[in-house]
Amino acid sequence: MSIKLSESPTTTQPLLGATLEELTAWVVSKGQPAFRGKQLHDWIYNKGVRSLADITAFSKQWRAEIADTPIGRSTLHYNSEAPDGTVKYLLRLSDGEIVETVGIPTFKRGGKSSRKYARNPSSNSSPNSLERLTVCVSTQVGCPMACDFCATGKGEYKRNLSRSEIIDQVLTVQEDFGERVSNIVFMGMGEPLLNTKNVLDAIRALNQDVGIGQRNITVSTVGIRSRIREFAQHHLQVTLAVSLHAPNQALREKLVPTARSYPIEDLITECREYVEITGRRLSFEYILLAGVNDLPEHARELAKLIRGFQCHVNLIPYNPITEVDYKRPQRQSIETFVDILKEKNVAVSVRYSRGLEADAACGQLRVANSNN
Ligand code: SAH
Numbered sequence: 001m002s003i004k005l006s007e008s009p010t011t012t013q014p015l016l017g018a019t020l021e022e023l024t025a026w027v028v029s030k031g032q033p034a035f036r037g038k039q040l041h042d043w044i045y046n047k048g049v050r051s052l053a054d055i056t057a058f059s060k061q062w063r064a065e066i067a068d069t070p071i072g073r074s075t076l077h078y079n080s081e082a083p084d085g086t087v088k089y090l091l092r093l094s095d096g097e098i099v100e101t102v103g104i105p106t107f108k109r110g111g112k113s114s115r116k117y118a119r120n121p122s123s124n125s126s127p128n129s130l131e132r133l134t135v136c137v138s139t140q141v142g143c144p145m146a147c148d149f150c151a152t153g154k155g156e157y158k159r160n161l162s163r164s165e166i167i168d169q170v171l172t173v174q175e176d177f178g179e180r181v182s183n184i185v186f187m188g189m190g191e192p193l194l195n196t197k198n199v200l201d202a203i204r205a206l207n208q209d210v211g212i213g214q215r216n217i218t219v220s221t222v223g224i225r226s227r228i229r230e231f232a233q234h235h236l237q238v239t240l241a242v243s244l245h246a247p248n249q250a251l252r253e254k255l256v257p258t259a260r261s262y263p264i265e266d267l268i269t270e271c272r273e274y275v276e277i278t279g280r281r282l283s284f285e286y287i288l289l290a291g292v293n294d295l296p297e298h299a300r301e302l303a304k305l306i307r308g309f310q311c312h313v314n315l316i317p318y319n320p321i322t323e324v325d326y327k328r329p330q331r332q333s334i335e336t337f338v339d340i341l342k343e344k345n346v347a348v349s350v351r352y353s354r355g356l357e358a359d360a361a362c363g364q365l366r367v368a369n370s371n372n
Helices: 020-029 035-045 060-066 115-119 163-177 196-208 227-232 249-256 257-261 264-278 295-307 331-343
Strands: 075-081 087-092 098-107 130-136 183-186 217-221 238-242 282-290 309-315 347-350
Touching: 020 035, 087 163, 098 163, 130 163, 163 196, 196 217, 196 227, 217 227, 227 238, 227 264, 238 264, 249 257, 249 264, 264 282, 282 331, 295 331, 309 331, 331 347
Parallel strands: 130 183, 183 217, 217 238, 238 282, 282 309, 309 347
Antiparallel strands: 075 087, 087 098, 098 130
């Protein structure tokens, strides 16, 4: 593992995302003993403190001195829970922008599918019914990629999220559920590889400071020329998922307009390089739109395109959004698509998104404003 990317905290950079060493250097620079760095780290990452003024381990006088240094926590603007226990949060950032994040609990067989239970396990019957808690994090406010089937791209693109704004989403879900987050998917609003530096810094902190295994982290990208290769150079153990969505350039361009400047063959070549450089298998995401890209011929063409590749295909049946009239395929055509890929020895699974009823499923996150 080699991530060494974070910067020292500065007055403009909130503390969330800083390493133990950086926090220690910071407290020492303020004339405090070095062990206060460890305390600060614990209060920020484990205790979830929102203001330095609330760190009771520090003297009142010093707290008053440092109270204005931001930690980088957002405030909760709104949340809603789907019947499957998935919770969508709208978080207000320091400049008033709103970003969406999603908490996705997975319950053990027979476990309760209610967040109330997950949040307060002692209140109800069978203990430990939560098997996994996944957070779907956003990396930008809005998204400039404008994929035709995705709600995020229908709104206005605003800006990249900072490292602290990314990490904050994970801590927020962890605190609300009262459970450790086990998995992170960078599949919320935005294109992670347009914000690589902050995404890498956030991954470092989520891994080393929050304690989430790199192998439990997935970064999803639509594919930006040369960025996948650059990402590979960091030799992370995270999973890279590439949103392919079509087996040829003509169809891909229709669904993903930014693909016009990045031929599918070049994308696949870069993906192959990624596998060579990292030794990690890569995932392809493929949204299934009835009659558009879900026909048997598409499955065959897809299998051919990714032949001889260490990869896994994740099929995502389309989640409806209001702006376009695509349809989710019938179960039968999904099964046929899967069978063809399997026959051609392609590792494949179907991912039914969670949180549909709370508009929290893949592609349903949209730009909100604080008046909503
Ligand atoms: N920008 C990144 C991550 C965001 S979206 C990317 O493109 O990969 C995460 C996944 O959800 C992507 O594969 C995206 O294409 C898919 N998605 C977007 N809209 C969807 C919809 N309406 N239904 C199902 N999946 C969708």
